[in-house]
Amino acid sequence: MLKWRWITALVLLPLVLGAVFLLPNAGFALVMLLVVALGAWEWAALAGLQEPGRRAGYVTAVVAIAAGTWLLFPFPLLTATVLSLGALVWCVLAVWQVRFELGRARADAVSGLSGMGLGVLLLVPAWFALVWMHDRPDGPWVVVVVLVLTWAADVGAFFAGRWFGRRRLAPRTSPGKTQEGAMGGLVLAVVLVWGMSVVLPVYLPGFGALAVLALVTVAASILGDLFESMIKRLRGVKDSGTLLPGHGGVLDRIDSLTATAPVFAAGLVWL
Template sequence: MYWVMKYPVLLFWQHTFSRLLFGMLVLVTTWSALVMLRQSDNFLVWVLLLMGLIWGADSGAYFVGRAFGKRKLARFVSPGKSWEGVAGGLVLTQIGVTVFALLSDFTFVQWCVLSFIALLTSSVSVLGDLTESLFKRHEQLKDSSHLIPGHGGVMDRVDSLTAAAPIYVLLLSLTGWL
C-alpha cells in the first residue's frame, strides 16, 4: 500500500533486490494460502467463493466506476480507477456473500463473519490490482501480454488473487472454517 500511495516517488523500489524480495513475499504467501485451502474438506466451495469475491469486486468496480466514477483512487498508478468503483465492487461482493450464506444455511452470526471476511478480502484484492498496475507503470507497459487483444494479460487475472488469497485463508482459518 505504501508504494501505491507514494508512486511515482519510490525510494526502495528502484533497487532490484527490493522488487525481488517483494515478489518472493507475494508468491510464497499466495502459494502457502492456496496449499492450505487445498487441504480443506470444502476446498471447492472456498476456492469458488474466493474467485467470486475477486471477480465480483473487479466487475462491480469496473461497471460502477465507468458509470459514476469521479474521485480518482490512485491517479498516478491507475488513472481509470475511482473510489466510486471500489464502493460498487464492495457492494456487489456483499450481495454475492449474502446469496452464498442464504444458500448455505449460514446463521446470522456466520453471515456477519463471512461478510466481514468478504469485505476485507475484496478490499485487499483492489490493492493487488493497483500493485500490478504499479509494476506496469514502472516498466512503462500498457498490458502484461498481447496474447488476447484488449486483454491486460495473465497478470491481470492473478493480481487480485495474489493479494487476496493470503488474507482470505488467514481469516477463514481464524474462524475455524478451514
C-alpha cells in the first residue's frame, strides 16, 4: 500500500505542477473543475446518492455553481466575501468535529439535502480560492505555497508522530494521529513558508503575519483531513473511492486542500 501511495504521488506531482505553471488561468480553472467533478461524484455517494443518474446530476450542479462563481472575480468585495465565507465554513465544521469526538454527531446529518449542500460548501470555495490565487501576477507561486503548506502538515505530522507521538489528537476520528505529530506539521510549515517567502518570487505578508497565517492554514489542513475521516466513519466506508492507488479516491487526496485553499486565500485578503 505504501509503495503504491508513493508511485501515485510521483505520477501526480508533475501533472499538478504542470497545470499550475504551464496553463493560463482559464486552463487551470478547467483542470480544477475536473477535480471538483471527480470529488463531487465521490461525495454524492457519501451523501447517499447511489443511482448513477442522480450522482451525475449532482456533479453537474456542483460544477455549474463553481463555474458560475467565476463571474464574481472582477468584483473585489464579492470575491473577499466568498473567500471569507469559505473560511467561515471551516470554523463551523471544527465545531462539528469536536461534537463527533464527544459522541454527539449523527450519520444522517451527512445524507440527503444537507449532505449534498455540505459537498458544495467543501468543493466550491476551494476551487474559487485556488483559481483566484492562480490569477494573481505571482499566482502559480502562491498556489505552490498553499500546496507545500498542505503537504508539510501531512509529512511533518507523519514523521513527528512516528518519532515522538504519545497523545492522540482525535481518538474517535483517527486514532493514529497524535498531538505531537500535529505540532511537527506546524513547525515544518512555518519553517518552509519562511524559506519560500525569501527565495520565491512571491508577494506575501511580513514574517509575523505570515507565520500566523501558516499556523492557521496548517490547522485547517489537519481539520480537513480529520473531517473527511469523520464523514467516512459516519457513513461506514474506508475510502471515498478507488481512483488513486494507495490513496483511495480523489477526496482522500484533496481533503486537506479543501480547507487550506479558502483559509489561506481569505488570509491574504484580510492581511
